[in-house]
Amino acid sequence: MQQPTSYEPGRIVGLTEHPFAWMVLIGLVLGIGYAASPLTVLFLGSVVVLYSWARRGLSVRERQWVLGLLLFAIAARLLLVALLFLTADPLETKSFFWDGDGVYLKQRAEWIRNIWLGIAIDPLDYDSAFYRGYGWTTYIYVIAYVQYWLGESPYGIHLLNVFLSLSVAVVLYRLIRSAYGKTAALIGLSLSLFIPTPLLWSVSALKESAYVFLIMLGLVGAVAAIRGPNMTRRILGLCAVMISFATIDGVRGGGEIILGAGITGGLFGAVVTRRLWVAVLVVALLPFMAYRLIQSEVVYSRLQSQLQRAAVLHVGHVKTEGNAYQLLDERFYVD
Numbered sequence: 001m002q003q004p005t006s007y008e009p010g011r012i013v014g015l016t017e018h019p020f021a022w023m024v025l026i027g028l029v030l031g032i033g034y035a036a037s038p039l040t041v042l043f044l045g046s047v048v049v050l051y052s053w054a055r056r057g058l059s060v061r062e063r064q065w066v067l068g069l070l071l072f073a074i075a076a077r078l079l080l081v082a083l084l085f086l087t088a089d090p091l092e093t094k095s096f097f098w099d100g101d102g103v104y105l106k107q108r109a110e111w112i113r114n115i116w117l118g119i120a121i122d123p124l125d126y127d128s129a130f131y132r133g134y135g136w137t138t139y140i141y142v143i144a145y146v147q148y149w150l151g152e153s154p155y156g157i158h159l160l161n162v163f164l165s166l167s168v169a170v171v172l173y174r175l176i177r178s179a180y181g182k183t184a185a186l187i188g189l190s191l192s193l194f195i196p197t198p199l200l201w202s203v204s205a206l207k208e209s210a211y212v213f214l215i216m217l218g219l220v221g222a223v224a225a226i227r228g229p230n231m232t233r234r235i236l237g238l239c240a241v242m243i244s245f246a247t248i249d250g251v252r253g254g255g256e257i258i259l260g261a262g263i264t265g266g267l268f269g270a271v272v273t274r275r276l277w278v279a280v281l282v283v284a285l286l287p288f289m290a291y292r293l294i295q296s297e298v299v300y301s302r303l304q305s306q307l308q309r310a311a312v313l314h315v316g317h318v319k320t321e322g323n324a325y326q327l328l329d330e331r332f333y334v335d
Helices: 019-036 038-054 060-087 100-116 123-129 139-150 156-180 182-194 196-202 208-227 231-251 255-272 276-295 297-318
Strands: none
Touching: 038 060, 038 139, 038 156, 060 156, 060 182, 060 196, 100 123, 100 139, 139 156, 139 208, 156 182, 156 196, 156 208, 182 196, 196 208, 208 231, 208 255, 231 255, 255 276, 276 297
């Protein structure tokens, strides 16, 4: 009887001949991964969906560029989160050294989650969980709710912020590509993914990723509401703007004003720059108009109250733990 003399792929395991075996193996891996870290599995699946949408209508070369940039960006962020996980004490709540308030957000989200689950917590922790005087943001509810359904994930919630920041970069890439072409869009995508400050904020546990995501939602929604190819797109764009305005102020105080000023300024600029003489006239008149507005008692009083509030918040940030810079005169920091 003739014996086999060489290795034939698939003869021993049979995986290449049985797609069902591959499906079982993949399902087993995903099941184990989901049991260990549900947010990690959901993050990876969401990234695949995000790239599938980003690559639509692109040439082969451009798809390769987008895929390469996204893979490198994801790898860098996952490496940072993995290093945090491996170096942290499992008995303590930790975050990055540039993310001091992230620890407090994690703790407050954990306390709120425990309250929702009926788990008893210390009365002092209860007061701290819902305290609005310092560091409050509705984003705490978001990460608490995610962990309410998926289980405690003190490091997995960093991946939520990573996905939000990646979504911002990809959506703006598509928007810029349709307006200014693929070269400008790829440059913008590269900058938004790899400028150091946004990169570091994207892996933090803070609200910044959600805040920027809502700004992006309002911006893209405004463009769709005005330039949408059909009524459905325009209605969806208007809904996106409304959602952004309804939620952004809770995530970050003053966000509604910033978003409104940005959209209004963009629309105003789009109209003004259509004629050169109009643009020159507006630039010449803007300083005079701003000066006259400040002279108004109503505008001046509101501006002064906002500046005072910002100064109080800034002094509070300087006097609490974390990295801060003194922007005011020294006398403002004296007790």
